[in-house]
Amino acid sequence: MGNKVEYKAAIAIPPGETLKEYLDDINMSQKELAKRTGLTEKHISEIINGKAPISQDTSIKLEYVLEIPASFWNNLELNYQETKARIKAEKDLEDEIEIAKEIPYAEIARLGWLNKTSDAKEKVKNLRNLFSVASLKQVPLTLSGAFRKSDGNNTSSYALAVWLRKGELNGEKIYTEKYNKNKLRKLIPDFRKLTLENPKEFYPKMVQLCASCGIALVLVPHISKTYACGATQWVNPNKAVVQLSVRGARADIFWFTFFHEIAHILCHEKKAFHLQEQVSEICIEDEADNCAREWLIPQDSYEQLVNSLGYSNKQSIISFSKQIGVHPCIVVGRLAHDGKITYGQYSDLRPSFTIKKN
Structure with missing residues (x-):
C-alpha cells in the first residue's frame, strides 16, 4: 500500500494575527504602521482582521518597516489561503456525500x-x-439524451447521469465515420432485416453499420434508479452515441428502442433531449415512437392485420411477420402494446436474449 497524504481540516489563521502580535511586541500601533508603509489605517485594520490579504507589494513594505523578510509574509498568506480552500473543499466533499447516496x-x-x-x-x-x-x-441535472423511461418509477437524475456518462465514455472508444444522414436513412431496411438473426450474429453487424454512418452503438447495463431502455446523445457534430440497456432483455423492446433512438438522430436537431415532462419533449418522444413503429411495421400493413383479426393464432402472426420481413417478436410486441393481445399471449414469440456488452 503506497503512502498517501490526507488533508486534515484545520483552523485557518489569517496572517494579520501574526502581524498584530508582532506590532504588540514592538509597541507599534496600527496608525504608526500605516504612516510608515504608506497604507491607510483602514487597510491595515482589514489585514489584521483577516478581511484583506497581504499582497506581495504589502509584504515588501512590511519587510522595510519591520525588518522581516517579505517571503515570510507571503508564505503566511499563501498557507492561509490554501488552508481556507482546503477547509472549504472538505466541507463541499461532505455536502456531496448526500448526492452520492442517490447513486447505486x-x-x-x-x-x-x-x-x-x-x-x-x-x-x-x-x-x-x-x-x-x-x-x-x-453534474447537470438536465441530462443530454432522449430517454425511453418506464412510467411511474422513482428515477434518480444522478443515477441516470452515471449511466449516460458510461455510454459516452464507451462511445468515445468506438471509431466512426462522420455522421451521414442520407446513408443512415438508407440503412433502415438493413437494420430491419437484422431482427431475423440471433444476437450473436446481428449485434456486431449493427455496430459496424452504425459506425459507418457516424453512430457509436453501445450497450450499457441497466442500473438501479434509472429505468432507461435507451438514449441518444451527440458527442460532437459528427458523432452520436446510441446506448441501449437491454433492460427486460426482450427482443421486441430491444428493437423498438433501437429504432426509436435512430428516429431521434434522423428526425431531430443535434441537441440534448431532456427528461422534463414538457409538451415539446413529449411531442419529440411521440414522433420518435411513430417513426419506429412505421419502420418496423408499416401502418397500412398493421391496420390490415388488426382489421382482419389476423392475430388470432400463432401461425397467422408468423406468416404476417414473414410477409413484412421482421421477426415475429416485433408483431407480438406491437399487438400487446396496443392492447390487442395480452403480454402473456404468444410469449414464446417474444424471446429474451443476452448480448455481450461493450
Whole structure:
C-alpha cells in the first residue's frame, strides 16, 4: 500500500494575527504602521482582521518597516489561503456525500465502472473523476439524451447521469465515420432485416453499420434508479452515441428502442433531449415512437392485420411477420402494446436474449 497524504481540516489563521502580535511586541500601533508603509489605517485594520490579504507589494513594505523578510509574509498568506480552500473543499466533499447516496455505487463498482470502496468521501472523489468534474453539484441535472423511461418509477437524475456518462465514455472508444444522414436513412431496411438473426450474429453487424454512418452503438447495463431502455446523445457534430440497456432483455423492446433512438438522430436537431415532462419533449418522444413503429411495421400493413383479426393464432402472426420481413417478436410486441393481445399471449414469440456488452 503506497503512502498517501490526507488533508486534515484545520483552523485557518489569517496572517494579520501574526502581524498584530508582532506590532504588540514592538509597541507599534496600527496608525504608526500605516504612516510608515504608506497604507491607510483602514487597510491595515482589514489585514489584521483577516478581511484583506497581504499582497506581495504589502509584504515588501512590511519587510522595510519591520525588518522581516517579505517571503515570510507571503508564505503566511499563501498557507492561509490554501488552508481556507482546503477547509472549504472538505466541507463541499461532505455536502456531496448526500448526492452520492442517490447513486447505486456498490452496483456500478461491481460492474467495474469505479473502484470498490465503503468510504463515503472516496465514493464522491471517484464519482467526480468519472464525470470529470470538480464537484458533483456541477453534474447537470438536465441530462443530454432522449430517454425511453418506464412510467411511474422513482428515477434518480444522478443515477441516470452515471449511466449516460458510461455510454459516452464507451462511445468515445468506438471509431466512426462522420455522421451521414442520407446513408443512415438508407440503412433502415438493413437494420430491419437484422431482427431475423440471433444476437450473436446481428449485434456486431449493427455496430459496424452504425459506425459507418457516424453512430457509436453501445450497450450499457441497466442500473438501479434509472429505468432507461435507451438514449441518444451527440458527442460532437459528427458523432452520436446510441446506448441501449437491454433492460427486460426482450427482443421486441430491444428493437423498438433501437429504432426509436435512430428516429431521434434522423428526425431531430443535434441537441440534448431532456427528461422534463414538457409538451415539446413529449411531442419529440411521440414522433420518435411513430417513426419506429412505421419502420418496423408499416401502418397500412398493421391496420390490415388488426382489421382482419389476423392475430388470432400463432401461425397467422408468423406468416404476417414473414410477409413484412421482421421477426415475429416485433408483431407480438406491437399487438400487446396496443392492447390487442395480452403480454402473456404468444410469449414464446417474444424471446429474451443476452448480448455481450461493450
